[in-house]
Amino acid sequence: MKKITVVTGNSNKAKEIAALIGAPVESACLDIKEIQSLSVAEVAREKALAAYRALGVPVVVDDTGMNIAALGGLPGALVFWFLDALGPEGILRLMRDSEDRRASVSTCIAYCEGPAVELFEGIIPGTVSTETRGSNGFGCDPIFIPDGQSRTYAEMTPEEKNTMSMRSMALAKLRDFLRQRSG
Secondary structure, eight states, rough: OOOOOEEOOOHHHHHHHHHHHOOOOOEOOOOOOOOSSHHHHHHHHHHHHHHHHHOOEEEEEEEEEEEEETTTTEETTTHHHHHHHHHHHHHHHHHOOOOOOEEEEEEEEEEEEESSSEEEEEEEEEEEEESSOSSSSOTTTTEEETOOOOGGGGHHHHHHHHTSSHHHHHHHHHHHHHHHHHH
């Protein structure tokens, strides 16, 4: 397989991606302006095109979101900014009077080696807890409970979370795509 550049400032993310897709990976840190959209697929696609234009090599980028039914689908791909401004507790405060706790988390992995961008999305349905729980993970992990589970992602070990995470689901799709292409 071709070497792929993962555009991230997080070297652990690049290692995780390399392990999950079974391809040679290096990481590059780029300051890419993100379009404003609630769609993780739209954001990931535009980031991949910008990264490819800047580097001229096959790239992988990702974007993650959280859609909450009671908030009309917010924060969507803006989840990073919501969490930065409000924290998980702030999202819970926005929902304090809501009985509808349905939500989903998603990651879109975008692969680009030219003008075309391939998108691989993992979506996990679940609910938003009524309080923060757990100390593992990051982002919305302390408030998101995947369907069929009683614990938040933050209450799971990293290994447990990886068996049912939206990122590992999207990366498995990327891995299968790359294997098909390499024959």
